[in-house]
Amino acid sequence: MSVRTPDPYPGWLSEDELSEARQRLPMVYVEAVPVRCDPLGYVTEVGLLLQATAEGKMVRTFVSGRVMYRETIRAALLRHLEKDLGPMALPQLPPALVPFAVAEYFPSPSQSGLTDERQHAVALAYLIPVTGECDPRQDALELSWLTPEEALSPDIYAEFAGGRGDLLRQALASASWGR
Amino acid sequence: MSVRTPDPYPGWLSEDELSEARQRLPMVYVEAVPVRCDPLGYVTEVGLLLQATAEGKMVRTFVSGRVMYRETIRAALLRHLEKDLGPMALPQLPPALVPFAVAEYFPSPSQSGLTDERQHAVALAYLIPVTGECDPRQDALELSWLTPEEALSPDIYAEFAGGRGDLLRQALASASWGR
Amino acid sequence: MSVRTPDPYPGWLSEDELSEARQRLPMVYVEAVPVRCDPLGYVTEVGLLLQATAEGKMVRTFVSGRVMYRETIRAALLRHLEKDLGPMALPQLPPALVPFAVAEYFPSPSQSGLTDERQHAVALAYLIPVTGECDPRQDALELSWLTPEEALSPDIYAEFAGGRGDLLRQALASASWGR
């Protein structure tokens, strides 16, 4: 415990402690579906990240990450957008912080349809217009821009991790895309 | 014009005047998707009306109707719910009047995907839980209660009038139903 | 009536016809509260228009206007933003068209608290970030940028037309501003 003395609020846990907490508490996450919009605000393209799972399988996912201790939702959202899309993406965070969905990920299948084997996560999910240049970093192998039709096509839909295809449908529905 | 003297704000137009206005102005509508929910608020059933069009075709539709002059949105919503579902339906109007979608119906195909050959209508669309007994009246031949899966199945989807299948998908997506 | 033959859907009415319709039908409006946001999306300033009423009184108002026949909500919103803020305002229309409020203006006082002596208007109200240079045109004498605190101060609040002070409070509340 003495290690913590000089820094009582470090804002993060050791890997072990975090693993332990993930077995006991829901984690707060933010999730962002990056979109390109035309001047009228209609969504023209959706940005999907392609990542490799621990088992080496390629899956589609969104910008996503944990909210740290004492971090605001907005700061976490901007931090993960910059981390995943690069510093020049120019995401436009909306003035209203109400998410299009509250996504509930559970370690085993549930009514929510969303799963995350590592943890129980409550993710606030946003549709975020980006206007700049995207340069995926970190563990993302690729960022693809697809039309809403393409993104919801059966082939792509089958590639989403943890049930996120349904979440994408909800995201586009919130933008009046009902197909 | 003298007819109007004793009643300068009658709240409605003659059939001719209304037909004329429908060629010139967007009409304000409310639209309600009646749902049955379990105690946790999960949608278990969707109420769809079956109506005959002027051409005798059977189509699926929602509770829907015009907002009258000097009528509030809430009063119009309750009036049309009672008209279409009967007086014992016990609809639960939400404290927040923000619709799940603003549905734009145009007389010819457009970006919105919704059409109404009679008019340009701007419909505020709500998901309304009903807890009582429904007894469809007027021109509705039938009210069917379907599970969300059934309501979005290709067969049923093909029966919706004016593109409302997409609107139903948006309605269910607002209730976290993304499939 | 023959005048209409070559143009059956002109998209507007004569002044007389519009006056008449305003006594009989609710009009569809869009209303926009322009805001400046910081990179995290927090509202830093609210843009208020100062206009002279027919009686010469100076009142605060928002970007506002009618939706024309066959015009989409988005097109109307952009048209009125350009008309009131100039062509370089660069408004960011959101991907979701759900308004922060449905504002109901009646010709006489009502439960909604909003009045418009000319008509019954149903206005879809949006909070719209603008990132460019604003140059108010038309009948607006001035565009003032105020902090949220200033905009809701009693002095400014008393200057709003038709009860729009309450609507501004709702707009800022939707951006988590509760004071």
Add this chain to the structure above:
Amino acid sequence: MSVRTPDPYPGWLSEDELSEARQRLPMVYVEAVPVRCDPLGYVTEVGLLLQATAEGKMVRTFVSGRVMYRETIRAALLRHLEKDLGPMALPQLPPALVPFAVAEYFPSPSQSGLTDERQHAVALAYLIPVTGECDPRQDALELSWLTPEEALSPDIYAEFAGGRGDLLRQALASASWGR
């Protein structure tokens, strides 16, 4: 660690572990403002709980509580509503799970205006109509039903804990109450 063997996912932590986690991770909360509505859905009364703080001060608060490990938002909401309002309150959980606000409580003053000295909590805040009989239990000394005007009056406003007066204003603004 052996203690955990028979129950690897107990859904809660010991008091010590929870205290520790509260210094390191944001906690997921739900918060509910109970309201009574008239048949049109207009809010007529707001239910406020009166509680004693550890220091013996009386403060106003809402229904509030933690989301447990593997518990859905809806289950947590219903559990806390029953705990605080009694089993006969008949709360009407909405089909859409999107909160009126995401309330961010921090252990020290911040931009959010909301504080909770025990922890960093991210609370999904809902306006929940209740139609039955309320019987406050547990640590609530009293449940008062006030009109929106009364609930936002300066005297009552000053009695809210942790900045919740602002949150109440946001709650009522989401129900078109802008005053």
